Amino acid sequence: MxxxxxxxxxxxxxxxxxxxxxxxxxxxxxxxxxxxxxxxxxxxxxxxxxxxxxxxxxxxxxxxxxxxxxxxxxxxxxxxxxxxxxxxxxxxxxxxxxxxxxxxxxxxxxxxxxxxxxxxxxxxxxxxxxxxxxxxxxxxxxxxxxTVLRAQKRALLKKGESVFVVGAGPMGDLHIMVAKHFGASQVFASDLSQTRLDFASKIGADYVFSAQESPEKEVIKLTDGRGADLSIVASGSPKAVVSALRATRKGGRVLLFGVPYKGSFLEYDLSELLNNELSVIPSNAxxxxxxxxxxxxxxxxxxxxxxxxxxxxxxxxxxxxxxxxxxxxxxxxxxxxxxxxxxxx
Ligand SMILES: [Zn+2]
Ligand SMILES: [Zn+2]
Incomplete structure (x- = not known):
């Protein structure tokens, strides 16, 4: 065979x-x-x-x-x-x-x-x-x-919450669809590819942003200056993780879902994580x-x-x-x- x-x-x-x-x-x-x-x-x-x-x-x-x-x-x-x-x-x-x-x-x-x-x-x-x-x-x-269902369960997504999905590939798309299904009030998505962003809009994202143009600022603006309740990293890129951390409200959660390359490191001021009480929740499989x-x-x-x-x-x-x-x-x-x-x- x-x-x-x-x-x-x-x-x-x-x-x-x-x-x-x-x-x-x-x-x-x-x-x-x-x-x-x-x-x-x-x-x-x-x-x-x-x-x-x-x-x-x-x-x-x-x-x-x-x-x-x-x-x-x-x-x-x-x-x-x-x-x-x-x-x-x-x-x-x-x-x-x-x-x-x-x-x-x-x-x-x-x-x-x-x-x-x-x-x-x-x-x-x-x-x-x-x-x-x-x-x-x-x-x-x-x-x-x-894997998306288990991840959002681990991240305790609640009805009415705002969600920012970083990375609009097929897994990001599934996250958008599932977040909508579970009653997310607003779903934002970012990606480098315009084709992917157009598609994310079609399947339910309320707002899409180019990853090149500080999507964090837009997410914060659209959530009364707070940031998303839950950000989901559906990309393996460390930059996507930083974007998610920056776009999340104080006391919010960041779900790590995309698998980073082995040996990836984060350039991020750790004090912000603690001062802003951000919860980081990885979900694997x-x-x-x-x-x-x-x-x-x-x-x-x-x-x-x-x-x-x-x-x-x-x-x-x-x-x-x-x-x-x-x-x-x-x-x-x-x-x-x-x-x-x-x-x-
Ligand atoms: Zn797979
Ligand atoms: Zn076992």
Whole structure:
């Protein structure tokens, strides 16, 4: 079968063996898998994971199952990282810090004609059945939306609060949609790209600002001189973190969501953090309760993720998908097993 794997930091479309199943494993025929910013970082060699695996937003059809809970033919989403739900971290509110969390993964990854979901994941609820009206492409947003839901939950977003989203890529867009859904009074967004800003306005941002023109000042002006109640950093750039810190009201919260490059440092006067009682809340990834909530919001069309699907690519076109994403030509690239009639090309 065909699979995109990382070889010396480069994505290579290779012929590999279809994974063999062990007790409790499930084999899925991939139908669609979103290309994530972290996949692109892994390709660029900027990611912290020691053995990077590409593709963690996959959906497909169960092809073979050694689990009693999963049936052949089911249309599903599969979660790549799953915690043990038994250790100190899992039992004390930090499941994504579980030692098993990052060890678990799909084999050989989501950008393959078939991938294996290990028994460890399957038995802990990593496979969710997609309702028949949820497309495979929409299902690709279960994982990204789950990480956004968990993040905003950690940041304790309350109805009526103002929110500033720094970075309007696909994850920033999901943050905008979710903040609106949870009743944010005003949502501001900033980015360097005008295309992304125009798109952010379309999907619900009330005000958008170029990151080059001190968006902090505008946010403060539009919040009666206070600053946003919650700022969300949906970018890995340290400058975005500083922008968020400066645009947040005294006593407000800054949610760190975008993954910075390894070795990034912040140029920021630490005294401001304490004097202004700013809370900094990082949020990394999601677990099964979040993927279930995400799928439920997608299925009820409360978060309309189909708006974010901008272009479909086949496995053979993987490199093009990465190029287009890097050049900002697409909001969210989705890799599909085959392009159906009527799908975007
Ligand atoms: Zn992702
Ligand atoms: Zn654990």
């Amino acid at each position: 065909k699979a995109v794997v990382l070889i010396d930091g480069k994505p290579v479309l290779k012929q590999v063996d279809v994974p063999k199943l062990c007790h409790g494993d499930v084999l899925i025929q991939m139908k669609a898998c979103g290309l994530c910013g972290t996949d692109i970082e892994k390709i660029g060699g900027h990611y912290t994971a020691s053995q990077p695996i590409l593709g963690h937003e996959p959906t497909g059809v169960v092809f073979e199952s050694l689990s009693a809970d999963v049936k052949v033919g089911q249309r599903v989403f599969a979660h790549h990282h799953v915690p043990c739900y038994e250790c100190y971290y899992c039992l004390n509110g930090s499941p994504t810090m579980c030692a098993y969390y990052r060890k678990t993964n799909l084999d050989p990854g989501g950008f393959a004609e078939y991938f294996r979901v290990p028994e460890f994941n399957v038995s802990r609820g990593a496979i969710l059945e997609l309702p028949s009206h949820v497309s495979f492409e929409e299902g690709c947003f279960v994982e990204p939306l789950a 999601a677990v099964e309760e979040d993927t279930r909530s995400a799928l439920s919001l997608i299925a009820q069309a409360k978060i309309n993720v189909s708006k974010l699907v901008s272009k479909l690519y086949t496995l053979d076109e993987f490199e093009k998908a990465v190029e287009d994403s890097l050049a900002g030509r697409v909001i969210k690239a989705i890799i599909v097993s085959e392009k159906t009639k009527g799908a975007s090309d």
